[in-house]
Every structure is written in structure tokens, then in C-alpha cells.
Amino acid sequence: MVAATGGSVSHFRDARHFASWFGLTPREHSSGLTRKLGRISKQGDKYLRMLLTHGARA
Known part of the structure; x- marks a missing residue:
């Protein structure tokens, strides 16, 4: 999937x-000991998200 955008995986620290x-991690709102995870941010690459969606539906 990364090859579809011409990127390299080597510059990412972890999964x-x-x-x-990709924009697949939830938004986080934290304060002190309270941690609230929100909806998926959808701020990543739209083309890669579309490929993942089509793959999940297949």
C-alpha cells in the first residue's frame, strides 16, 4: 500500500x-488521568484509506 503512494516505511518508528x-488512529483528548479516544481523524492519505476500505469489503 505504501508503494501505491511512492513512500518508504523506513521513516516510521513503529506501527x-x-x-x-494513514489517518486511522482515533483522536485523543487527555487531561491528567482522564484519557478519551474519539473518532478516526481521517487526516491521512485519502487514496490509501480508499484501498483499505475496498480491501475490507472484498
Whole structure:
């Protein structure tokens, strides 16, 4: 999937950073000991998200 955009996986520290680049990690609102996870941000690459969606539906 990364090859579809011409990118390289080597510049990501871990899988979480890779997923956030896709825009698939939830938004986080934290204060002190309270941690609230919101909806998926959808701020990543639209083309890659579309490929994942089509793959999930197949």
C-alpha cells in the first residue's frame, strides 16, 4: 500500500506512527488521568484509506 503512494516505511518508528500517517488512529483528548479516544481523524492519505476500505469489503 505504501508503494501505491511512492513512500518508504523506513521513516516510521513503529506501527502506530504508520497507522496515524494513514489517518486511522482515533483522536485523543487527555487531561491528567482522564484519557478519551474519539473518532478516526481521517487526516491521512485519502487514496490509501480508499484501498483499505475496498480491501475490507472484498
